[in-house]
Amino acid sequence: MRLLVTGAHGLVGRALLGGSWQGGIELSGCGRRDEPVGARPYVQVDLADPVATLALLRAQAPDWVIHTAALTDVDRCEREPGVSEQVNCGLVAHLVSACQEVGCGLVQLSTDYVFDGEAGPYAETAATNPLSVYARHKLISEELVLSASIEALVVRTLWLYGHIPGARLNLVTWPLKSLVRGEELRIVNDQWGNPTYVHDLARALVELCAAAATGLFHFGGADFCTRQELVQQVARRFSLDIRQIHPITTADAGQSAPRPLRSGLISERVKSKLGWSARTLDEGLCSMAAEESFQSNFRILT
Numbered sequence: 172m173r174l175l176v177t178g179a180h181g182l183v184g185r186a187l188l189g190g191s192w193q194g195g196i197e198l199s200g201c202g203r204r205d206e207p208v209g210a211r212p213y214v215q216v217d218l219a220d221p222v223a224t225l226a227l228l229r230a231q232a233p234d235w236v237i238h239t240a241a242l243t244d245v246d247r248c249e250r251e252p253g254v255s256e257q258v259n260c261g262l263v264a265h266l267v268s269a270c271q272e273v274g275c276g277l278v279q280l281s282t283d284y285v286f287d288g289e290a291g292p293y294a295e296t297a298a299t300n301p302l303s304v305y306a307r308h309k310l311i312s313e314e315l316v317l318s319a320s321i322e323a324l325v326v327r328t329l330w331l332y333g334h335i336p337g338a339r340l341n342l343v344t345w346p347l348k349s350l351v352r353g354e355e356l357r358i359v360n361d362q363w364g365n366p367t368y369v370h371d372l373a374r375a376l377v378e379l380c381a382a383a384a385t386g387l388f389h390f391g392g393a394d395f396c397t398r399q400e401l402v403q404q405v406a407r408r409f410s411l412d413i414r415q416i417h418p419i420t421t422a423d424a425g426q427s428a429p430r431p432l433r434s435g436l437i438s439e440r441v442k443s444k445l446g447w448s449a450r451t452l453d454e455g456l457c458s459m460a461a462e463e464s465f466q467s468n469f470r471i472l473t
Contacts, residue, residue, distance in 0.1 A: 178240030248305035276322030288431025333369035365391030368455030
């Protein structure tokens with residue numbers, strides 16, 4: 172099975188391309204940058220160009236495209252809705268058209284932000300009610316994929332973390348780096364969700380493709396907590412000073428885009444399909460801490 176990963180330089184893209192996959196699975200990546208990701212085959216491409224997108228899929232002939240590229244800066248999306256629409260909807264439309272032309276499946280990553288956060292965690296059957304520009308555009312992208320005449324798979328996920336060299340900081344590595352430096356942190360205490368280890372998500376995406384799964388799936392970590400509780404657990408795991416963490420409310424954070432507060436995802440459908448569940452936060456942190464690259468970067472011995 173041949174998998175083509177867009178957004179190869181992002182956290183999910185790097186996790187997919189850096190994984191060791193069994194069963195004859197071949198991965199290649201693509202992105203806007205001119206440098207490859209690891210040893211996997213890589214093609215530089217601008218997915219905003221529909222002609223280039225179609226040419227890429229014809230040349231690569233994948234069984235599935237796993238589309239991880241997106242503009243996930245929700246505040247920027249709120250300030251620049253045109254840019255958000257171009258990236259979060261336009262690229263998906265080009266991929267849908269190209270996948271229809273070459274006859275391959277498409278995996279679209281989406282988000283818990285399609286919900287309003289009034290009654291989470293949510294199953295796939297829950298009614299959506301996006302609060303922000305980013306969330307509305309991600310919901311549109313879901314509909315573009317699921318309504319197309321292709322093998323279509325949408326996976327909603329949230330609160331991704333992990334340490335992968337080259338990837339930007341995330342909701343665990345950012346506060347961890349600040350805590351190591353002795354910096355004070357202001358963390359919201361009224362946003363709920365599931366911290367999700369990125370390597371678990373990568374495994375789920377590959378296995379769903381291998382199982383020829385279609386439709387809508389939720390995938391989140393085993394724990395349900397606030398962002399403040401998440402950072403506190405990070406501090407405890409690495410024996411750092413929890414007193415550096417100060418609670419604030421989302422209203423006090425002064426962010427441009429509204430956030431769903433009591434969000435989170437119920438992942439029973441994917442568990443039933445694949446036969447396993449994502450790790451707890453502590454299990455994910457322990458796995459991350461065992462990586463040699465992590466220890467040399469953060470200089471923390473566990």
